[in-house]
Amino acid sequence: MGDRTEQLSQLVASVQISSKFKNVHPGLIARIGAGELKKERRLKEAVKATKKKLHQVGSAYQLSRNDYQAWLSSLRESANDLDQFKAACLEIMDHNRSTQERLPIIVDFYSEIFAHLPPINSVLDVACGFNPLAIPWMDLEENASYTAVDIYKDMTNFIGEYLELMPVQGKAMLCDVITELPGERFDLAIMLKAMPCLEQLDKGAGGLILENLNAKHILVSYPIYSLGGKAKGMLENYQRQFYEMVDGKGWNIQKFEFLTELAFLVEK
Numbered sequence: 339m340g341d342r343t344e345q346l347s348q349l350v351a352s353v354q355i356s357s358k359f360k361n362v363h364p365g366l367i368a369r370i371g372a373g374e375l376k377k378e379r380r381l382k383e384a385v386k387a388t389k390k391k392l393h394q395v396g397s398a399y400q401l402s403r404n405d406y407q408a409w410l411s412s413l414r415e416s417a418n419d420l421d422q423f424k425a426a427c428l429e430i431m432d433h434n435r436s437t438q439e440r441l442p443i444i445v446d447f448y449s450e451i452f453a454h455l456p457p458i459n460s461v462l463d464v465a466c467g468f469n470p471l472a473i474p475w476m477d478l479e480e481n482a483s484y485t486a487v488d489i490y491k492d493m494t495n496f497i498g499e500y501l502e503l504m505p506v507q508g509k510a511m512l513c514d515v516i517t518e519l520p521g522e523r524f525d526l527a528i529m530l531k532a533m534p535c536l537e538q539l540d541k542g543a544g545g546l547i548l549e550n551l552n553a554k555h556i557l558v559s560y561p562i563y564s565l566g567g568k569a570k571g572m573l574e575n576y577q578r579q580f581y582e583m584v585d586g587k588g589w590n591i592q593k594f595e596f597l598t599e600l601a602f603l604v605e606k
């Protein structure tokens with residue numbers, strides 16, 4: 339038992355040495371690491387497997403070194419000019435695979451979704467990545483609250499500072515959404531392209547999160563192209579998975595098909 343605890347702290351420390359993973363939620367590293375050690379792997383193999391999983395669910399989407407300080411400067415410099423500010427947001431979103439894929443559809447995506455929603459005063463952005471940078475395209479009510487959560491400390495710090503520039507009551511937090519979710523009630527929870535990552539970490543996690551989210555509406559989306567760029571029937575597969583997940587819940591579901599993303603709006 340003592341050995342296992344000691345091995346786990348060695349594993350967490352070994353993973354955190356890597357600059358790629360030093361900002362990842364330590365609880366998530368430990369949770370994945372504990373699962374790998376249980377498979378009776380040697381420490382070295384468990385460290386390797388933990389890093390591989392963290393890469394698949396997080397760093398694979400980061401396209402370059404994130405220059406948060408430079409990005410904050412450009413956002414602050416353009417904060418008084420909406421067109422320039424939006425241009426700065428687009429430029430930053432281009433550095434993350436998920437938001438990058440959304441750029442060609444960003445105007446239609448948010449106008450279409452918000453046209454199907456009542457006035458939104460509070461949002462929870464689950465596994466947010468850089469999606470909060472799309473707030474200027476969202477039709478939120480004045481002074482709405484916006485809570486964003488993800489597993490990277492440096493990313494959530496950056497998003498928190500960005501939110502201070504926005505006309506919202508914003509906060510960004512480090513959170514492994516499989517083990518914890520903010521408890522407040524939200525008008526809208528956004529869960530964009532996160533389902534495949536969460537299901538990869540814990541089979542069945544996606545459906546449980548949908549149930550546990552304290553929100554009237556939930557926007558769930560899926561990628562249509564794999565990280566390698568091939569479609570491979572993803573739309574049909576994810577659509578089937580989603581409908582299986584919500585089967586029998588009695589929720590109202592609307593489907594939206596965009597060029598690069600499949601989305602569902604759930605009303606509980």
Ligand SMILES: C[S@@+](CC[C@H](N)C(=O)[O-])C[C@H]1O[C@@H](n2cnc3c(N)ncnc32)[C@H](O)[C@@H]1O
Pocket residue numbers: 366395396399436437464465466467468469487488489490513514515516529530531532535536539
């Ligand atoms: C495919 S990206 C989607 C990002 C964003 N929602 C978007 O669509 O632009 C998946 C995101 O999930 C985050 N993530 C992975 N596992 C998580 C977990 N257990 N809890 C919270 N966030 C997680 C990753 O760090 C990454 O930002």
